[in-house]
Amino acid sequence: MTNPSNNEIDIVKSNKSKIHDVDFENLTFGRTFTDHMFVCDYIDGKWQQPKIMPYQAMTFEPSARVFHYGQAVFEGMKAYKDDSGKVWLFRPEENHRRINISAARLAMPEFPKDYFFNGLETLLKIDKDWIKSGVGNSLYLRPFVIATEPAISASPANSYRFMIICSPAKAYYSGKVRVLFAEQYSRSANGGVGFAKAAGNYAAQFYPTSLAQEKGYQQIIWTDANTHEFLEEAGTMNIFFRINNTLITAPISDRILDGITRRSIIQLAEDNGVVVEVRRVPVNEIKEAARNGSLKEIFGAGTAAVVSPISAFEHGNDVFEIPDIEKSFASMFKNQLQEIQHNLSDDKHNWRREVK
Ligand code: COI
Numbered sequence: 001m002t003n004p005s006n007n008e009i010d011i012v013k014s015n016k017s018k019i020h021d022v023d024f025e026n027l028t029f030g031r032t033f034t035d036h037m038f039v040c041d042y043i044d045g046k047w048q049q050p051k052i053m054p055y056q057a058m059t060f061e062p063s064a065r066v067f068h069y070g071q072a073v074f075e076g077m078k079a080y081k082d083d084s085g086k087v088w089l090f091r092p093e094e095n096h097r098r099i100n101i102s103a104a105r106l107a108m109p110e111f112p113k114d115y116f117f118n119g120l121e122t123l124l125k126i127d128k129d130w131i132k133s134g135v136g137n138s139l140y141l142r143p144f145v146i147a148t149e150p151a152i153s154a155s156p157a158n159s160y161r162f163m164i165i166c167s168p169a170k171a172y173y174s175g176k177v178r179v180l181f182a183e184q185y186s187r188s189a190n191g192g193v194g195f196a197k198a199a200g201n202y203a204a205q206f207y208p209t210s211l212a213q214e215k216g217y218q219q220i221i222w223t224d225a226n227t228h229e230f231l232e233e234a235g236t237m238n239i240f241f242r243i244n245n246t247l248i249t250a251p252i253s254d255r256i257l258d259g260i261t262r263r264s265i266i267q268l269a270e271d272n273g274v275v276v277e278v279r280r281v282p283v284n285e286i287k288e289a290a291r292n293g294s295l296k297e298i299f300g301a302g303t304a305a306v307v308s309p310i311s312a313f314e315h316g317n318d319v320f321e322i323p324d325i326e327k328s329f330a331s332m333f334k335n336q337l338q339e340i341q342h343n344l345s346d347d348k349h350n351w352r353r354e355v356k
Contacts, residue, residue: 009051010052024132074144086354181313187220237301
């Protein structure tokens with residue numbers, strides 16, 4: 001990979017902020033964007049001069065490969081502001097690492113680390129007023145890369161655009177989430193792209209999820225594509241099951257996203273002396289545990305969703321309601337995670353990175 005000799009950013013600022021039009025108490029996830037965005041093109045084997053410019057619509061040729069073959073990857077991250085006004089990122093090196101893992105799987109070029117952090121941190125400093133302090137508030141960051149080359153032969157592009165857009169966020173799911181365990185459709189297959197944050201992984205879920213929504217479920221918990229007997233992930237979140245006091249989650253694989261929140265929760269569980277089993281999770285085991293009362297919790301974990309308790313699931317026409325529980329693992333891990341993210345507690349694993 002060849003990079004330009006420096007990653008100095010060409011900055012054009014917006015002449016009027018939109019911030020005063022935003023009701024920060026009533027945000028719908030992913031609908032409101034800050035004043036600026038970061039853009040860097042890849043042409044002729046090189047990342048070009050990065051830019052920060054006012055958030056705006058862009059023009060692409062209709063033949064751009066992304067529109068035809070879905071050559072696109074993205075990340076989800078958040079910035080937090082503490083009560084003294086300092087801005088923090090949570091394990092951002094992991095997002096940089098993962099976008100490059102995703103890109104490699106889709107035959108896209110890696111984005112250099114110095115470009116990523118310089119772009120992200122400069123953008124956050126420019127749009128810092130959009131980050132509201134207080135637990136529950138964050139600025140959701142969406143780095144992504146698309147294939148821009150105007151050519152419709154089915155092969156990797158030779159030009160790309162890397163961008164970061166930012167959206168103030170509160171909760172992704174309002175209230176508890178009811179889920180359907182997948183019995184027919186699949187999200188990913190062995191040797192596929194399930195582990196990558198590839199745009200197409202999300203599009204592939206929309207139709208089955210809309211069928212689930214018609215039945216009153218917000219999400220699907222995907223099962224392995226071969227047998228549909230093992231629970232894997234929810235598509236917007238990794239999934240944890242608590243049987244009695246043991247926390248169980250599926251191992252990452254080429255079908256499952258290596259979630260940063262997932263990994264953080266496994267670490268927090270170990271820090272709290274909770275027994276964690278990372279192993280295949282049979283649907284039948286969870287149904288049996290729901291029947292005999294040993295299933296105490298199911299919750300999802302992801303950047304956007306943070307930690308989202310699941311209140312019910314359906315499989316094979318059996319519906320199981322999961323009763324509320326005091327001192328849930330979900331609320332304990334959510335609080336501990338948010339306290340670290342908002343600089344309210346010790347950060348013994350060095351997960352926070354200040355944007356200076
Ligand atoms: C995230 O949690 O950042 C995700 O990428 C999920 C997304 C579909 C909102």
